[in-house]
Amino acid sequence: MRNFTWGQAQTVMDAAAAASVTVADAMLSPPNTNGQAGASIVKAGGIDLLDLLKEKLLTADRITSLKELPGLDVITRTEDGGLRIGAAVTLANLARSPLVLRHYPALANATAHAASPQIRNVATLGGNLLQRPRCWYFRAAEYRCLRKGGGHCFAIHGENQYHAIFDNQLCAIVHPSTAATVLVALGAIVECADAMGAARRVRLEDFLVPPDEDVHRENSLRAQEILTAIELPALNPGTRMVHLKQGETDSFDWPLADVAIVFDLDAERRCKRAAVILGAAAPVPHRAKAAEAILLGRIIDEEAAKDAAHAALADATPLHKNGYKLPLFETLIRRAILRAAADLHA
Amino acid sequence: MAESEASRTATFAVGLASTGLDEVERQIPRDEPPPLPPNAELAVIGKSVPRQDAFAKVTGAALFTVDINLPGMLHGRILRSPLPHARLRALDLAAAARHPGVRAVLPVAQPGDSLRYFGVPVAGVAAVSAQAAEEALALIHAGFEALPFVVDLDKAREPDAPPVHDSTSAPPGNSSGFPAPAGLPLNGNVRGPALMQRGDVARGFAEAEVIVEGAYSTKVQTHCCLEPHAIVADWREDGLTVFMSTQFTAGVRHELAEAFGLPLARVRVIAGAIGGGFGSKSSLGNYGRIAVGLSRAAKAPVRIVLERQEEQMDAGNRPATWQSLRLGARKDGTLSAISLLSYGTAGVTLGAGVGGIAAALYTCPNFESAQYDVFINAAPGCAMRGPGNTPGAFGLEQAIDELAGRLALDPLALRDRIDPSPVRREERRIGAARIGWQRRHAPGAESGPVKRGLGVAQSLWPANVQTTAACEVRIMRNGSVEVLSSVQDIGTGTGTVMAQTVAEVLGLRAQDITVRIGDTDFPPGPPSYGSRATASITPPARVAAWRVLQTLFQEAAPFLGVAPEALIAHGGRILVANNPGRFMLFGDATARLHTGKISAAATRSDDYGGFRRRMPDAALALQDLGGVQFAAVAVDTETGIIRVERVVAVQDCGRPLNPKQIESQVHGGVLMGLSYALFEERLLDQHTGRMVNPDLEQYKLARPREVPDIEVVVLEEYRGQSATDAYGIAEPANIATAPAIANAVYNAIGVRLCALPMTPAAVLAALGKIPRRGELP
Numbered sequence A: 001m002r003n004f005t006w007g008q009a010q011t012v013m014d015a016a017a018a019a020s021v022t023v024a025d026a027m028l029s030p031p032n033t034n035g036q037a038g039a040s041i042v043k044a045g046g047i048d049l050l051d052l053l054k055e056k057l058l059t060a061d062r063i064t065s066l067k068e069l070p071g072l073d074v075i076t077r078t079e080d081g082g083l084r085i086g087a088a089v090t091l092a093n094l095a096r097s098p099l100v101l102r103h104y105p106a107l108a109n110a111t112a113h114a115a116s117p118q119i120r121n122v123a124t125l126g127g128n129l130l131q132r133p134r135c136w137y138f139r140a141a142e143y144r145c146l147r148k149g150g151g152h153c154f155a156i157h158g159e160n161q162y163h164a165i166f167d168n169q170l171c172a173i174v175h176p177s178t179a180a181t182v183l184v185a186l187g188a189i190v191e192c193a194d195a196m197g198a199a200r201r202v203r204l205e206d207f208l209v210p211p212d213e214d215v216h217r218e219n220s221l222r223a224q225e226i227l228t229a230i231e232l233p234a235l236n237p238g239t240r241m242v243h244l245k246q247g248e249t250d251s252f253d254w255p256l257a258d259v260a261i262v263f264d265l266d267a268e269r270r271c272k273r274a275a276v277i278l279g280a281a282a283p284v285p286h287r288a289k290a291a292e293a294i295l296l297g298r299i300i301d302e303e304a305a306k307d308a309a310h311a312a313l314a315d316a317t318p319l320h321k322n323g324y325k326l327p328l329f330e331t332l333i334r335r336a337i338l339r340a341a342a343d344l345h346a
Numbered sequence B: 001m002a003e004s005e006a007s008r009t010a011t012f013a014v015g016l017a018s019t020g021l022d023e024v025e026r027q028i029p030r031d032e033p034p035p036l037p038p039n040a041e042l043a044v045i046g047k048s049v050p051r052q053d054a055f056a057k058v059t060g061a062a063l064f065t066v067d068i069n070l071p072g073m074l075h076g077r078i079l080r081s082p083l084p085h086a087r088l089r090a091l092d093l094a095a096a097a098r099h100p101g102v103r104a105v106l107p108v109a110q111p112g113d114s115l116r117y118f119g120v121p122v123a124g125v126a127a128v129s130a131q132a133a134e135e136a137l138a139l140i141h142a143g144f145e146a147l148p149f150v151v152d153l154d155k156a157r158e159p160d161a162p163p164v165h166d167s168t169s170a171p172p173g174n175s176s177g178f179p180a181p182a183g184l185p186l187n188g189n190v191r192g193p194a195l196m197q198r199g200d201v202a203r204g205f206a207e208a209e210v211i212v213e214g215a216y217s218t219k220v221q222t223h224c225c226l227e228p229h230a231i232v233a234d235w236r237e238d239g240l241t242v243f244m245s246t247q248f249t250a251g252v253r254h255e256l257a258e259a260f261g262l263p264l265a266r267v268r269v270i271a272g273a274i275g276g277g278f279g280s281k282s283s284l285g286n287y288g289r290i291a292v293g294l295s296r297a298a299k300a301p302v303r304i305v306l307e308r309q310e311e312q313m314d315a316g317n318r319p320a321t322w323q324s325l326r327l328g329a330r331k332d333g334t335l336s337a338i339s340l341l342s343y344g345t346a347g348v349t350l351g352a353g354v355g356g357i358a359a360a361l362y363t364c365p366n367f368e369s370a371q372y373d374v375f376i377n378a379a380p381g382c383a384m385r386g387p388g389n390t391p392g393a394f395g396l397e398q399a400i401d402e403l404a405g406r407l408a409l410d411p412l413a414l415r416d417r418i419d420p421s422p423v424r425r426e427e428r429r430i431g432a433a434r435i436g437w438q439r440r441h442a443p444g445a446e447s448g449p450v451k452r453g454l455g456v457a458q459s460l461w462p463a464n465v466q467t468t469a470a471c472e473v474r475i476m477r478n479g480s481v482e483v484l485s486s487v488q489d490i491g492t493g494t495g496t497v498m499a500q501t502v503a504e505v506l507g508l509r510a511q512d513i514t515v516r517i518g519d520t521d522f523p524p525g526p527p528s529y530g531s532r533a534t535a536s537i538t539p540p541a542r543v544a545a546w547r548v549l550q551t552l553f554q555e556a557a558p559f560l561g562v563a564p565e566a567l568i569a570h571g572g573r574i575l576v577a578n579n580p581g582r583f584m585l586f587g588d589a590t591a592r593l594h595t596g597k598i599s600a601a602a603t604r605s606d607d608y609g610g611f612r613r614r615m616p617d618a619a620l621a622l623q624d625l626g627g628v629q630f631a632a633v634a635v636d637t638e639t640g641i642i643r644v645e646r647v648v649a650v651q652d653c654g655r656p657l658n659p660k661q662i663e664s665q666v667h668g669g670v671l672m673g674l675s676y677a678l679f680e681e682r683l684l685d686q687h688t689g690r691m692v693n694p695d696l697e698q699y700k701l702a703r704p705r706e707v708p709d710i711e712v713v714v715l716e717e718y719r720g721q722s723a724t725d726a727y728g729i730a731e732p733a734n735i736a737t738a739p740a741i742a743n744a745v746y747n748a749i750g751v752r753l754c755a756l757p758m759t760p761a762a763v764l765a766a767l768g769k770i771p772r773r774g775e776l777p
């Protein structure tokens, strides 16, 4: 790792100005250890950023910490009864926030089970949403793959047991953020601010970028822009949500598959609104539209859950080593739906 | 054997303490102490004495090789091949040498050389900082010509596979047979077979009433030592000193003397605290050689610490294996024939056999095996905790389980019939009660997606002894006691059992003994591999302590007015055996010494009763080590997740010296076996030959939440074979775990998983739940 200068941003505008280039763009130029100028970038918890630097995937001349920015690490209720989560709130604080636990338990669950306690104490929600993918070819400097500006995806015909089963023709990453699975299901809004102080609000689902739109980035964060907050809309009374994650190991591990279910039921247990989002399934959190359509208007029972789970995977295109994700997702979707429905009566 | 000038007859208690002891007479050397009584009669041995370095380790005070910082020390880094198979075309180190921070550059490969795996060292640099060394690596101009390669075991066996070696470059094997015999034919990438044969296998199968057959495969596992491989080499005019995280200081010293043409007396190897080795730190290694070469060139100490990626890619690994086993049996379970065929790969080197467990664990008159090594373009494997027998047991113990099923016999009852070992019989009995074997039911009996099962498997490991192991014990006039040997403590507690042994002889407490080990300035100790450190070093420690005590008795006897033979040492006193009221405190006795220090040394003598087999510097004890492990698992048949809920490990290691430390070794063995069973696999990209998971995040390991409830039972077994009668535990404790889990999984779901690791993908595939491509839901 080469030397860089280090600073603390005191205002959001300073912080945005310090992000001269997005990390995604900075990583498109081949890694260098000598000579060439590097980027000026911002750091939150640094869990992902330091990895990128140490693995020589990214060189930076200047790193600006967001740690001292006022107000970025708080969780507040919004006027309409939703929740505003500062981008610098740590995963650990998010998972133990009474507001989150009470109103958005699936989000608490998703963040409580990500990575390890040490990481969660440092990692921020903003950094979690903006972290780069974990594809092992992407993470090795030896491979200049498509996503890093090269011409070829090594995973599609390579070692792809942890890769995508949807939308995997161009680049088969899975989106690395577990929180994003739940946030997309909840209809979260991200708020960005630029160096002039102007704010931009966009649905997280639209903020995240699939490969066919741009294979070089996972989100539409711009240069000279930082993420300031994530807002969750108010919920209808009686909204139910469940997040289930299955990792290969239970500690210090990523999901092989994770599922977020959010739905509203009427008095007869008929589904009025459903979100079925799959994590670790596609380059962005995958909305299982067919499953949502099946649930809509149905009474949620074993049969409905089964049908929805089955439909969710109908258009999957597994690679040669990740076919196991199909039965795994089917199980998780079914169990998550039934658990959410059962919670209604709990 | 009759008494002679050199030996006398002594009576030993032998057998299992739990089932009652017998007596046996043996000849023992006259200059060795009388038989050590069973643990129940001892004060220090057999007690869970706290580890001597426990406090230093948990407070961070313990000094590991990575903590060594010598004045003027340089930092070494290694340039490695970026291709799985290449010819080095050009190597220009001039620009790197001109870097202002660089003090030495060292070519490791020469233009024209074949580079046979991704990550093989090409050149080394030493610089004033790690960063300068890193920058210098980028300044090396190396030209590689890519050659065809193969990184897959099956593909490497095909006749038109790219050859990894030619007859001149292929490693020759070893006359000892380990890790592979010398002089076997090489055919393409396939070398062998190593053959073993007894009886008439064809007749055995003809006589069989039941035949079971199966093929089993295991993947490459990496050692994942917490402390990486590390060395600080300090080359001086007057000699070479090397600080190293090694399992064998005395062996590395010999390697260095030979490699660098130095007299042995001019080479000193020092090992401080060590964070694990598991077989991967047995020798000097390419990085060690490079560090010494750089130090010689730079005339300054050079430190090389491998990064985790280098650890995973080129610091040794457990070879991958494939084996096909065929068992023939009578209806009552009696085995009539066993036939074994195996192909394994240790990358560019040899040693990928499945061991001798199939030949030795059960009584079977007719046996044959053919084992082949297959070369691939991958980093060399090396010994890893129970090499050979660990993958071997994964096959054999599943085949036996399968046979029990076919014969409708309980797997324990079948083993009672065919396993000749009375020790394991007792281990099965104890373990079955602890795990609740009577609860075991037919596969898939529960309703619901989660199925539970119980499984058992057995272990076999030769009891190795290093016959060169030596040790010195010193008593100072002020009463302090030292025990010295070059033996290293790789984290197992070797120093603590040495202190216990010496303390028992001198009538002191373990903490009264200063242990000075891990330095070749002391008498040459054994390696800490092959589960042989305790078996090799504690007998000479007891003998040396006993000898020096005789000197102390000589000096003390006149003051107590008795003959030296009348004295014993106990409870911090030197006392008259038949008149315990007459005594001197240990310190008062030493204060009367004529010299400042008395001392005695001892070398490991042969096992009383002899060895089964002798090799240069080492030998096999008459009797093997065993162990039986039981696993309880829960398998979610809808997610494929296997949870190991409980493991009961019943082990033997001769006389247990320190139950707590043994338990801790068994925990380590079980966890390593569990991790091997469920998670671990070195994954090589088929198109580029690079390991895609060379860190501890992507390379899956069992972690805190994967730790099952582990119950350890250690038998107290006496053999009357040495001055301490203690043998090893590290490897036997690892061998049975994976097959016990596999058998439990079979008992849970009724489908056998014959390949490691048993991932969710493997479980779902075995259950037929993964749709084939083209037949999606």
Ligand SMILES: Cc1cc2nc3c(=O)[nH]c(=O)nc-3n(C[C@H](O)[C@H](O)[C@H](O)COP(=O)(O)OP(=O)(O)OC[C@H]3O[C@@H](n4cnc5c(N)ncnc54)[C@H](O)[C@@H]3O)c2cc1C
Binding pocket: A023, A041, A042, A043, A044, A045, A046, A047, A048, A049, A050, A066, A087, A088, A113, A114, A115, A116, A119, A122, A123, A124, A125, A126, A127, A128, A129, A130, A131, A132, A176, A177, A178, A179, A225, A226, A227, A228, A252, A253, A254, A255, B697
């Ligand atoms: C072993 C392991 C297991 C893991 N398992 C999981 C898991 O199961 N689920 C999961 O979701 N994650 C997992 N993680 C990932 C981890 O949660 C993320 O790396 C972490 O959340 C990143 O947050 P950070 O604050 O440290 O981000 P940083 O590393 O500081 O930043 C990440 C990126 O975001 C940018 N950035 C950060 N904050 C802002 C901001 N406010 N505005 C603009 N740009 C910003 C940085 O420039 C950088 O590019 C795991 C990580 C490890 C090492």
Ligand code: SF4
Binding pocket: A133, A135, A136, A137, A138, A145, A146, A147, A148, A152, A153, A154, A155, A156, A170, A171, A172, A173
């Ligand atoms: S999946 Fe994407 S990130 Fe991974 S190798 Fe392919 S293009 Fe690169």
